[in-house]
Amino acid sequence: xxxxxxxxxxxxxxxxxxxxxxxxxxxxxxxxxxxxxxxxxxxxxxxxxxxxxxxxxxxxxxxxxxxxxxxxxxxxxxxxxxxxxxxxxxxxxxxxxxxxxxxxxxxxxxxxxxxxxxxxxxxxxxxxxxxxxxxxxxxxxxxxxxxxxxxxxxxxxxxxxxxxxxxxxxxxxxxxxxxxxxxxxxxxxxxxxxxxxxxxxxxxxxxxxxxxxxxxxxxxxxxxxxxxxxxxxxxxxxxxxxxxxxxxxxxxxxxxxxxxxxxxxx
Numbered sequence: 001x002x003x004x005x006x007x008x009x010x011x012x013x014x015x016x017x018x019x020x021x022x023x024x025x026x027x028x029x030x031x032x033x034x035x036x037x038x039x040x041x042x043x044x045x046x047x048x049x050x051x052x053x054x055x056x057x058x059x060x061x062x063x064x065x066x067x068x069x070x071x072x073x074x075x076x077x078x079x080x081x082x083x084x085x086x087x088x089x090x091x092x093x094x095x096x097x098x099x100x101x102x103x104x105x106x107x108x109x110x111x112x113x114x115x116x117x118x119x120x121x122x123x124x125x126x127x128x129x130x131x132x133x134x135x136x137x138x139x140x141x142x143x144x145x146x147x148x149x150x151x152x153x154x155x156x157x158x159x160x161x162x163x164x165x166x167x168x169x170x171x172x173x174x175x176x177x178x179x180x181x182x183x184x185x186x187x188x189x190x191x192x193x194x195x196x197x198x199x200x201x202x203x204x205x206x207x208x209x210x211x212x213x214x215x216x217x218x219x220x221x222x223x224x225x226x227x228x229x230x231x232x233x234x235x236x237x238x239x240x241x242x243x244x245x246x247x248x249x250x251x252x253x254x255x256x257x258x259x260x261x262x263x264x265x266x
Contacts, residue, residue, distance in 0.1 A: 004101045054081060060126065062083065075104055081106065082106045084109045093110045125157055131163075146238055161238075
């Protein structure tokens with residue numbers, strides 16, 4: 001059975017980064033995958049990987065991999081893919097390692113670190129993928145992440161990002177119609193929480209503890225920086241970094257909001 005390596009890539013000058021664990025509180029993490037299954041997130045992961053177009057043997061970086069659900073779907077679709085997962089939550093990565101060990105045919109590497117410094121060499125990845133993680137990242141760090149994506153993708157490689165559209169007025173008024181790409185509505189699914197950057201994130205024992213504050217927008221199902229995604233914000237982010245043909249591949253309802261799947265090429 002191929003190994004699943006775990007690597008800690010957090011530097012001393014990054015030790016004060018805060019992040020939000022998958023269920024907003026570290027002690028709730030054992031319930032994360034149960035909630036994900038009950039809320040139907042498997043359909044979301046499958047749709048994201050389908051639109052990414054990952055093939056056997058390709059190198060894939062999953063940014064904000066959490067407990068490994070999106071990476072597991074990559075390996076279900078392309079068992080020989082070489083997967084690297086990145087997340088700041090060590091507990092989530094331990095869970096991911098157990099899960100992915102049963103799927104992988106090639107080596108899987110799980111790295112504790114942050115999205116502003118991707119843990120792979122230049123031009124080494126065929127795909128960068130991310131699901132419901134970008135809205136955790138403050139705008140300045142989003143820009144650094146996008147530049148890093150350009151660095152790590154091979155010429156012709158793709159990035160596929162699934163995240164909230166950020167248009168609250170439009171999504172709250174969603175009439176329940178099927179999205180343009182024919183995807184069935186995902187009503188009742190749950191926000192997946194992956195941490196990056198400095199926006200109210202903390203894992204006990206790692207980084208700087210933000211205390212016991214709990215404000216609106218910081219709990220399960222909440223949003224942080226998803227307003228940056230409104231009106232084509234993800235496409236603009238990727239284009240400004242030097243990626244090409246940035247476009248929305250699909251839109252689908254999620255918990256009363258709208259999720260977009262955006263892809264761009266190196």
